Amino acid sequence: MRERGFEDYRLEIGGLVEEEKSFSIDELKALGHVTNITMHTCMQGWTGIAKWEGIRLKDVLALVKPTEDARYVMVTSYGHVGHMYDGGPTTPYYECLEPSMVDDDECILAWAMNGEPLPDVYGGPLRLRADSQHGYKMVKWVHRIEWIHDYHDVGDGQGGSREDSGLQHFDARA
Template sequence: MTFSTHRRGWLRAGLASAGALVLAACDRITNSSRGVAVLQSAEGLTRRAQRLVIDRKALAREFTPADISGDFRPNGSIDPQDPDYLALKAKAFADYRLVVDGLVERPLSLSLADLRGMPARTQITRHDCVEGWSSIGKWTGARLGPLLDRAGLKPTARYIVFHCGDTLEQTLDGSGQYYESIDLIDAYHPQTILAYAMNDQPLPVAHGAPLRLRVERQLGYKHAKYVMRIEAVDDYRHLGRGNGGFWEDRGYEWYAGI
């Protein structure tokens, strides 16, 4: 084991413990402005500390085919009932188009065939859920970095937002539609892909068909499923409840690095 690997393991264990403590306390402190400020401060420290000691392009551990989990547990939405999604599903996603817009020079509308023709990556990685379980799966998909280069990010773009096809919670303010966001460091990481296949088969609905994000150095709730639109933005505070993601709007940390 190299010093770098040992350091990453130590950091992962420490941050996981800290994250568990934060999540356990969320329901007690997120209703107070002081509690929210404390969580945001801790999250910023976690992100800066991890980025300081880990190479921005360091790879998450990859495994062998023999390590693939026989039963990879699906989580969150597993069968969206949104009308637009159901219409796509009824035609086996033949009409699916991924929209790429926002702060880009060349907005895109891509079919699954288009995505399969883009620079791709296959990786066998471990999915770590904030609930405490892990599974290993094989993912194949278009690399996000080259896709963003094709769209041409404008200089003011700072974050990439993933708008999804599932409503996880009915809300009066419309914030129940799933969304997620990452910064450009994670967007351009070589293991960040838009997966259209899992374990050498088309991506199952329960795991996010037709397209899901794999951002391998972050916890599972950042791996948005049912991705319909990718938007480049300079800030995410105008989206949802302003915290950068569905679960972040409900008390989870925006940066969930492992």
């Protein structure tokens, strides 16, 4: 996809919804956009400030109707976890979000950073920005977003690839 400028990229939205949908970057851009200047906090101790442009996650999710048993949103990456502590095969990186995170106006799917298309190294063509969380919740190279019933049924049941390896999330808003 990268070699062709991500022209055939599609964001898949599904899981526990009445009808699954998919969108190209151009289709997402046509739905509207927001710009946020926010601080990125890393659990390794560094921070950085950038201007992000994209669409609110809640606005994209409003285009699908979740079923009654949908309780969490899971975001999955094209990228794989670099190392599995249990020695197993690597799996696509994922994180689960509670509805309160999804409803945050600063929780966006970003396609631009500092006025330029989002570079591949920072998660282009599309990455999650959940600025109330540490960076590991902000999935790069977003492939699929789905409503799920319980994150305990996914991976090791801790709510995300990093949590499965023993890390905890908390509100990192500065």
